[in-house]
Amino acid sequence: xxxxEEQALSSxxxxxxxxxxxxxxxxxxxxxxxxxxxxxxxxxxxxLRFLENNHVDIIxxxxxxxxxxxxxxxxxxxxxxELKEIPVIFxxxxxxxxxxVKALENGAxxxxxxxxRPHALITRVRLQLELFRHxxxxxxxxxxxxxxxxxxxxxxxxxxxxTLDLLAQASDMRDHxxxxxxxxxxxxxxxxxxxxxxxxxxxYEITLEYGQDIIDAVKLHDLGKLxxxxxxxxxxxxxxxxxxxxxxxxxxxxSDMLQRAIEKMEEDTLLLTALDITYGHHEKWNGSGYPRGxxxxxxPLSARIAAIADVFDALTSDRPYKKAFTADEALAxxxxxxxxxxxxxxxxxxxRHEKAYRAIALSNNDTVREYL
Numbered sequence: 001x002x003x004x005e006e007q008a009l010s011s012x013x014x015x016x017x018x019x020x021x022x023x024x025x026x027x028x029x030x031x032x033x034x035x036x037x038x039x040x041x042x043x044x045x046x047x048l049r050f051l052e053n054n055h056v057d058i059i060x061x062x063x064x065x066x067x068x069x070x071x072x073x074x075x076x077x078x079x080x081x082e083l084k085e086i087p088v089i090f091x092x093x094x095x096x097x098x099x100x101v102k103a104l105e106n107g108a109x110x111x112x113x114x115x116x117r118p119h120a121l122i123t124r125v126r127l128q129l130e131l132f133r134h135x136x137x138x139x140x141x142x143x144x145x146x147x148x149x150x151x152x153x154x155x156x157x158x159x160x161x162x163t164l165d166l167l168a169q170a171s172d173m174r175d176h177x178x179x180x181x182x183x184x185x186x187x188x189x190x191x192x193x194x195x196x197x198x199x200x201x202x203x204y205e206i207t208l209e210y211g212q213d214i215i216d217a218v219k220l221h222d223l224g225k226l227x228x229x230x231x232x233x234x235x236x237x238x239x240x241x242x243x244x245x246x247x248x249x250x251x252x253x254x255s256d257m258l259q260r261a262i263e264k265m266e267e268d269t270l271l272l273t274a275l276d277i278t279y280g281h282h283e284k285w286n287g288s289g290y291p292r293g294x295x296x297x298x299x300p301l302s303a304r305i306a307a308i309a310d311v312f313d314a315l316t317s318d319r320p321y322k323k324a325f326t327a328d329e330a331l332a333x334x335x336x337x338x339x340x341x342x343x344x345x346x347x348x349x350x351x352r353h354e355k356a357y358r359a360i361a362l363s364n365n366d367t368v369r370e371y372l
Contacts, residue, residue, distance in 0.1 A: 012037040019062035031118040044068035063092040078107040087128040168219035188309035189218045217274035224254030254278035276300035304343040316361045327361040
């Protein structure tokens with residue numbers, strides 16, 4: 001069992017002092033021994049070996065020493081991640097201010113001129129240890145606050161994603177039974193997006209961040225269907241020209257909803273991407289789509305991607321007015337409409353991933369989620 005004297009010693013801050021002058025080592029020991037556990041060493045090499053396996057709270061380091069100078073030892077301390085945080089007070093008998101500047105530039109916290117005055121030494125050591133403790137307390141507070149901010153941001157992101165998914169499911173279930181159309185369309189979109197991310201091509205460059213916005217935003221492509229009357233949206237037979245003109249307004253209604261949301265907050269890339277997709281996913285490459293009759297690259301890339309994903313799922317799904325096409329039949333239709341309805345290059349991308357599209361079309365919801 002440790003004696004009371006040993007316990008008292010173990011609770012004292014440890015001061016490592018390095019000087020080739022035994023008189024200096026003795027003067028440091030005498031000045032600090034009441035409040036500190038002093039570890040004196042006559043050379044930097046011996047002190048560095050001690051530091052390999054021992055903790056110290058502060059270092060008093062002589063400038064002019066044989067074998068390794070104070071500046072050289074300071075460089076070694078700064079190069080070691082575990083030692084560089086230990087405050088170092090440089091000791092020098094030189095009045096050359098350049099030495100002091102070099103020491104401070106190389107990581108020393110302070111310097112003292114020799115011969116040492118006990119009161120000045122005690123004051124500087126105490127001050128540096130207090131500053132060290134305060135700095136670490138501040139760093140711990142910052143780390144904790146940063147971690148707390150991360151936790152809050154994660155919760156907000158999860159809440160935003162859940163809200164987005166619920167809104168997407170609500171719009172999808174207006175004219176589908178299960179809302180699975182959203183999951184499949186998102187999966188088809190991801191396949192195309194990740195190909196573009198991994199295979200950059202001029203005019204089709206997509207960063208991973210923007211690609212994720214497209215994948216998330218495509219869920220809202222039919223948001224405007226929330227504004228469609230049931231008599232038109234759920235009609236089992238073929239729509240009249242007037243009814244079809246009403247359906248053609250759903251991209252406008254969806255974009256209006258998103259525009260109002262965007263105006264209430266700072267620029268949000270996800271909502272802006274959703275706006276492009278919602279407004280543009282029924283546009284066609286040759287300009288014959290709706291609601292604006294945009295053509296070619298004037299149609300946002302995100303909307304061109306969404307158009308392929310949306311149409312492929314519509315073709316391979318049962319509707320009140322039609323039976324589902326097979327995946328091969330749907331692919332053939334999209335290939336035929338390359339350059340008229342669909343962006344020709346994106347159709348090429350789709351051709352590289354026929355297997356994935358077939359798998360998603362034939363799979364149950366659990367399997368679809370593997371592609372999400």
